[in-house]
Amino acid sequence: MNKSKILIFIAALTVLINNMLAVKQTNIYLVREGYVQLDGNLDEYKGLSPILLNERSMVTRGSWDGVNDVSAEVYVLMDHKNLYVAAKVVDNVPAHNLCVNDSIYNGDCIEIYIGEKTSDKPKNFYTSTDYQIGIKIDVNSPQVWSWNNTSEVLGRNEIKNTKVVIKKHSDGKGYNLEASIPLENFLYIIPLENKEFIFDVAIDDADEGKLRKSQLTWNGDGEGWQKPSVWGLATTKRVHESSSFNIYVPIKKNVSLKGELVKIYALSDFKPVSQVEIDVEGKKYTTNQQGYAEVLLKKGGRNKISAKYKDTTTTKEVVVVIKKEVNPIKINQVGYFIDAPKKFLVDKEATEFEIVNVSDGKIVYKGKLIPKGIDRISKDNVWEGDFTEFKTPGKYKIIIKPSGDESYVFKIGNDIYKDVFYKVMRSYFLQRCGIDIDDKITGFKLTACHNRPAVFHPSLKKSGSLEVNGGWHDAGDYGKYIPSAAVTVGQFLLLYEIMPEKFSDKELDIPESGNGVPDILDEVRYELEWMLKMQDKDGVVYHKATTKEFPSLWTPPEKDLDTIYIIGIMSHDVGVFAATMAQAARIYKKFDTAFAEKCLIAAKKAWEWLEKNPFIGFKNPPDINTGEYPVGQDESARVWAAVELYLTTGDEKYNNYFKQNYNKSFAGRGPITNISWDMVHPIGYFSYLFNPKGDPSVKEFIKNQLLQTADSIVRLAELDKNFYQTTLLEFTYTSNKRLLAAAVTLMFADKISPNQKYKNIILEQLNYIFGKNPLTKCYVTGVGSDYPENPHNRLVLSKGVMIPGLLVQGPNSETLGPKGYYDVADSWSTNENAIDFSAPLVLLLANYK
Structure with missing residues (x-):
C-alpha cells in the first residue's frame, strides 16, 4: 500500500472513530399549555422531528428481528407545568407488560433518561438531578416509575401524579403512547429555552407470555441505567410563544438545620425573567439576569412563595422539612421491660456510658461500650451498650463518654406498652x-x-x-x-x-x-x-x-x-x-x-x-x-x-x-x-x-x-x-x-x-x-x-x-x-x-x- 492510500485510510478511520465517539443530540420541544391533548392520536406532533429507535446498532439487550419486531418514533416536549412523552411504536405483539413497579422494564416499556447537564466530569453515577423514568405500556394499567435511587424528590417509586394514554393501532401491530409527568417531580429540570440536558431514551419489548426479549437505546449504550456518562444530549427548542409565567422551586425532601440554598427560577415564554420580585414568607428577593434568585429556605412547614410579572401573579406552597440531627444513641424511646434484655447501639465513637435518673439527675448505672464493627443494614460503625442487669423501674437517659451526647428519655417497667x-x-x-x-x-x-x-x-x-x-x-x-x-x-x-x-x-x-x-x-x-x-x-x-x-x-x-x-x-x-x-x-x-x-x-x-x-x-x-x-x-x-x-x-x-x-x-x-x-x-x-x-x-x-x-x-x-x-x-x-x-x-x-x-x-x-x-x-x-x-x-x-x-x-x-x-x-x-x-x-x- 503506497503512502497516499495509507493516509486516506487513516483519515477515513479517524472520521469513523470520531463519529462513533460523537455525542448524539436531539431536541426537547417547548410548547404552549393546552397544546398536548393526551388522546393517543399524536396529531400535534406533526412537523416535529422524532427520536428514532430503528437501527441494529441501537440494540442493547436481547435479540431483535427488525423494525417490524419493534421500532419507535419518540417525542419529548415540555410546557410550563409538565414533561410530555409521546411515541408511535411498531410492535408485532403490542402493549404487553405483565410486570409492575421497578420490574416494568421486563415488559413493553418506554424509558426516558434525563438529567441536569453540569460542568463536572462525565457522570459515572446518578446524582440527585439525574432520572431514569419508565412508562409501562399496558392499555388497562399503565404505570410511571422512577428508578433514581439518589433523588431527594422521586427516589425509587411509582410517580402517582401522571397521566398516560395508550392506544393500539387498528392493525394490531403497534401502539401510540402519550404521557404527562409534572415537572414538580424533578430537581432543576425546567422548561428554559436552549437549555441542554443529558438525555437518552430506550424501548423495551416483550412478546406474549414472555419477559423482555429486546431493548433498543437511542445512544446505543445499554449502561445508561447506571452511568449517565453514556447518555446523549437534548436541547430545548421553543415551538410556540407562551404568555405563561411560572416560578420553579427545586426543593429537596429534607433540608439541614441550616436550611437549603435554592435557586428559584422565574420564567415567561420559556425565557428567564430578571428583576422579578419573589416573596418568600414576607421576605423579598429579586431575580438576576439568569432569571433566578438564591433563597435560603429554612422555615419548617409550609412556605408560601409568590411572584408577580406584568399582570400575572403566581403563588406556590412548598413544604420544608428541617432535617433533625440524628441522635447517635439508638434506643427504644418507649422503654424496656424490667427482666428483658436492655441493649442499645451508638454510631459515634465512644468508650463508656452512664444511665441517669431524669427525676433527680443522679447516675444510677455505668457500663462499657463494646465496638461491634460495621453494621450489616446501616453500614455504620457501631458500638453496643448493655444494661440488662439494671432493673429499677423509672425514667432514664443515657450519656455516652467522652462526647457527652445524651439519649432520648426512656422508661423501665412492666407496663411500658x-x-x-x-x-x-x-x-x-x-x-x-x-x-x-x-x-x-x-x-x-x-x-x-x-x-x-x-x-x-x-x-x-x-x-x-x-x-x-x-x-x-x-x-x-x-x-x-x-x-x-x-x-x-x-x-x-x-x-x-x-x-x-x-x-x-x-x-x-x-x-x-x-x-x-x-x-x-x-x-x-x-x-x-x-x-x-x-x-x-x-x-x-x-x-x-x-x-x-x-x-x-x-x-x-x-x-x-x-x-x-x-x-x-x-x-x-x-x-x-x-x-x-x-x-x-x-x-x-x-x-x-x-x-x-x-x-x-x-x-x-x-x-x-x-x-x-x-x-x-x-x-x-x-x-x-x-x-x-x-x-x-x-x-x-x-x-x-x-x-x-x-x-x-x-x-x-x-x-x-x-x-x-x-x-x-x-x-x-x-x-x-x-x-x-x-x-x-x-x-x-x-x-x-x-x-x-x-x-x-x-x-x-x-x-x-x-x-x-x-x-x-x-x-x-x-x-x-x-x-x-x-x-x-x-x-x-x-x-x-x-x-x-x-x-x-x-x-x-x-x-x-x-x-x-x-x-x-x-x-x-x-x-x-x-x-x-x-x-x-x-x-x-x-x-x-x-x-x-x-x-x-x-x-x-x-x-x-x-x-x-x-x-x-x-x-x-x-x-x-x-x-x-x-x-x-x-x-x-x-x-x-x-x-x-x-x-x-x-x-x-x-x-x-
Missing part, C-alpha cells in the same frame, strides 16, 4: 368515616363525611348505587378497600379469640365504651358494618369505594365531594369477606346474637358465590387512579374462609375443603408465611391451631410449618453483623409492616413452643420501631421523643391536629436501606399510615399488655 396500645388502637376510632368526632383527649374534630350513596362504576356494567357509608378511612387517603379491611379485622378477631383476657370495656374512650362489650370488638364492628354494605344480593363483594382521583393532601374529608364509585370485583375479596364474617359470627354471638347471625348469613352467601366462580383478578379501570390491591391467586383467601366457616358452623364441607388444600404452597411462599393482605391463610391456620375443633394431624402439620418459618426468621435476625437484629435486610415498600408481621409469626410460634430466642427477637423488632434504628426515629405518631411530625395523612394535614398512634410505612430505598425515610407529608412511600400497617403492631402490643 400500655399507653402505646391505647394510642395505636384508638387511632382507628379517630379514622372513622361518616360520623361527627369531637375528641376531648386529642382535640381532633371531624364533621361527618362521605355519607352520600356510592355509584356503580361503568366497568361493572350495572346501574344504580349503594349506601356504603361508615368504616375506617383506609390510609392517608379517604378510600375504603376490602383487602386491607379484612386482613386488619381478621387479625384483631383472631387476637381477641386467643387472648380475650387482654381486653375489656371502657379501655379506649370511644363512643361505645360502657356498653358491656370489649372496646376492641366495638371498634372492629364499626368496620364490619361497612364491609357488610359492600356485599351484593348474589353474595359478591366489591373491591373498593373511592372517588376517581385522590383529593389534594389538604382537603378535609367533609370537602371531598367528588362522586364515590363502587369499583371492581375480585374473588380474593369475596374469600376474605367470608372469612372475617365467619369469625365475627363466632365471636359476637356472646354479645349480640342478631348481629352474629347477620354475619354468618353473609359469610355463607359469599362462600356460595366462591363455589360458583373461579379466580377473578382486579386492576383499576383506566379512569380510576386511587389505590388497588391486586392479587394473582385467591387460594389463600378461600382456605382462610373454609377454616373460619368450619370453626363457626361445624359443617364438614368446609373442613373437607380445608383439609384438601391446607398443605399448598401458596404462590410459592409456603403453607406458613407472614400475614399480609394478599397472604391471609395464616390467620385461618392460627384459628384452627388454637381452637378445640380440628384434626390433630393437621394441627401438628401447622405447628411444624409454623416453627420452621419462625426458625428461618430467627436465622435472618441472627445473621453476622446484623446488630439491630431486624427480620428484614431489604428496606423497601411497607418495611415497618413487614418487619412487624414477622414478629407476629414469632409471637404465635412462641405460644405453641415457648422459645427465648423468639421472645428476644420480637422485642428487638419493637425496639427498632420505637427508636433503636439507624435514624433513631420512633415510627409511631405521638409516641417517644422523635416521631413523625408530617405523616402523609389527609385527616391530620387538613385538620392541623395530630392523630396519635399512626404507624408509618418506614424506610423505602434499595440503596439507602434503613436510612431511606423522609418525614415529609408528600412522601407517601415512606410516611403514609394505613389500617393494615398498624394491625401487627396492635397484636404485639396487646401481647405485652
Whole structure:
C-alpha cells in the first residue's frame, strides 16, 4: 500500500472513530399549555422531528428481528407545568407488560433518561438531578416509575401524579403512547429555552407470555441505567410563544438545620425573567439576569412563595422539612421491660456510658461500650451498650463518654406498652368515616363525611348505587378497600379469640365504651358494618369505594365531594369477606346474637358465590387512579374462609375443603408465611391451631410449618453483623409492616413452643420501631421523643391536629436501606399510615399488655 492510500485510510478511520465517539443530540420541544391533548392520536406532533429507535446498532439487550419486531418514533416536549412523552411504536405483539413497579422494564416499556447537564466530569453515577423514568405500556394499567435511587424528590417509586394514554393501532401491530409527568417531580429540570440536558431514551419489548426479549437505546449504550456518562444530549427548542409565567422551586425532601440554598427560577415564554420580585414568607428577593434568585429556605412547614410579572401573579406552597440531627444513641424511646434484655447501639465513637435518673439527675448505672464493627443494614460503625442487669423501674437517659451526647428519655417497667396500645388502637376510632368526632383527649374534630350513596362504576356494567357509608378511612387517603379491611379485622378477631383476657370495656374512650362489650370488638364492628354494605344480593363483594382521583393532601374529608364509585370485583375479596364474617359470627354471638347471625348469613352467601366462580383478578379501570390491591391467586383467601366457616358452623364441607388444600404452597411462599393482605391463610391456620375443633394431624402439620418459618426468621435476625437484629435486610415498600408481621409469626410460634430466642427477637423488632434504628426515629405518631411530625395523612394535614398512634410505612430505598425515610407529608412511600400497617403492631402490643 503506497503512502497516499495509507493516509486516506487513516483519515477515513479517524472520521469513523470520531463519529462513533460523537455525542448524539436531539431536541426537547417547548410548547404552549393546552397544546398536548393526551388522546393517543399524536396529531400535534406533526412537523416535529422524532427520536428514532430503528437501527441494529441501537440494540442493547436481547435479540431483535427488525423494525417490524419493534421500532419507535419518540417525542419529548415540555410546557410550563409538565414533561410530555409521546411515541408511535411498531410492535408485532403490542402493549404487553405483565410486570409492575421497578420490574416494568421486563415488559413493553418506554424509558426516558434525563438529567441536569453540569460542568463536572462525565457522570459515572446518578446524582440527585439525574432520572431514569419508565412508562409501562399496558392499555388497562399503565404505570410511571422512577428508578433514581439518589433523588431527594422521586427516589425509587411509582410517580402517582401522571397521566398516560395508550392506544393500539387498528392493525394490531403497534401502539401510540402519550404521557404527562409534572415537572414538580424533578430537581432543576425546567422548561428554559436552549437549555441542554443529558438525555437518552430506550424501548423495551416483550412478546406474549414472555419477559423482555429486546431493548433498543437511542445512544446505543445499554449502561445508561447506571452511568449517565453514556447518555446523549437534548436541547430545548421553543415551538410556540407562551404568555405563561411560572416560578420553579427545586426543593429537596429534607433540608439541614441550616436550611437549603435554592435557586428559584422565574420564567415567561420559556425565557428567564430578571428583576422579578419573589416573596418568600414576607421576605423579598429579586431575580438576576439568569432569571433566578438564591433563597435560603429554612422555615419548617409550609412556605408560601409568590411572584408577580406584568399582570400575572403566581403563588406556590412548598413544604420544608428541617432535617433533625440524628441522635447517635439508638434506643427504644418507649422503654424496656424490667427482666428483658436492655441493649442499645451508638454510631459515634465512644468508650463508656452512664444511665441517669431524669427525676433527680443522679447516675444510677455505668457500663462499657463494646465496638461491634460495621453494621450489616446501616453500614455504620457501631458500638453496643448493655444494661440488662439494671432493673429499677423509672425514667432514664443515657450519656455516652467522652462526647457527652445524651439519649432520648426512656422508661423501665412492666407496663411500658400500655399507653402505646391505647394510642395505636384508638387511632382507628379517630379514622372513622361518616360520623361527627369531637375528641376531648386529642382535640381532633371531624364533621361527618362521605355519607352520600356510592355509584356503580361503568366497568361493572350495572346501574344504580349503594349506601356504603361508615368504616375506617383506609390510609392517608379517604378510600375504603376490602383487602386491607379484612386482613386488619381478621387479625384483631383472631387476637381477641386467643387472648380475650387482654381486653375489656371502657379501655379506649370511644363512643361505645360502657356498653358491656370489649372496646376492641366495638371498634372492629364499626368496620364490619361497612364491609357488610359492600356485599351484593348474589353474595359478591366489591373491591373498593373511592372517588376517581385522590383529593389534594389538604382537603378535609367533609370537602371531598367528588362522586364515590363502587369499583371492581375480585374473588380474593369475596374469600376474605367470608372469612372475617365467619369469625365475627363466632365471636359476637356472646354479645349480640342478631348481629352474629347477620354475619354468618353473609359469610355463607359469599362462600356460595366462591363455589360458583373461579379466580377473578382486579386492576383499576383506566379512569380510576386511587389505590388497588391486586392479587394473582385467591387460594389463600378461600382456605382462610373454609377454616373460619368450619370453626363457626361445624359443617364438614368446609373442613373437607380445608383439609384438601391446607398443605399448598401458596404462590410459592409456603403453607406458613407472614400475614399480609394478599397472604391471609395464616390467620385461618392460627384459628384452627388454637381452637378445640380440628384434626390433630393437621394441627401438628401447622405447628411444624409454623416453627420452621419462625426458625428461618430467627436465622435472618441472627445473621453476622446484623446488630439491630431486624427480620428484614431489604428496606423497601411497607418495611415497618413487614418487619412487624414477622414478629407476629414469632409471637404465635412462641405460644405453641415457648422459645427465648423468639421472645428476644420480637422485642428487638419493637425496639427498632420505637427508636433503636439507624435514624433513631420512633415510627409511631405521638409516641417517644422523635416521631413523625408530617405523616402523609389527609385527616391530620387538613385538620392541623395530630392523630396519635399512626404507624408509618418506614424506610423505602434499595440503596439507602434503613436510612431511606423522609418525614415529609408528600412522601407517601415512606410516611403514609394505613389500617393494615398498624394491625401487627396492635397484636404485639396487646401481647405485652
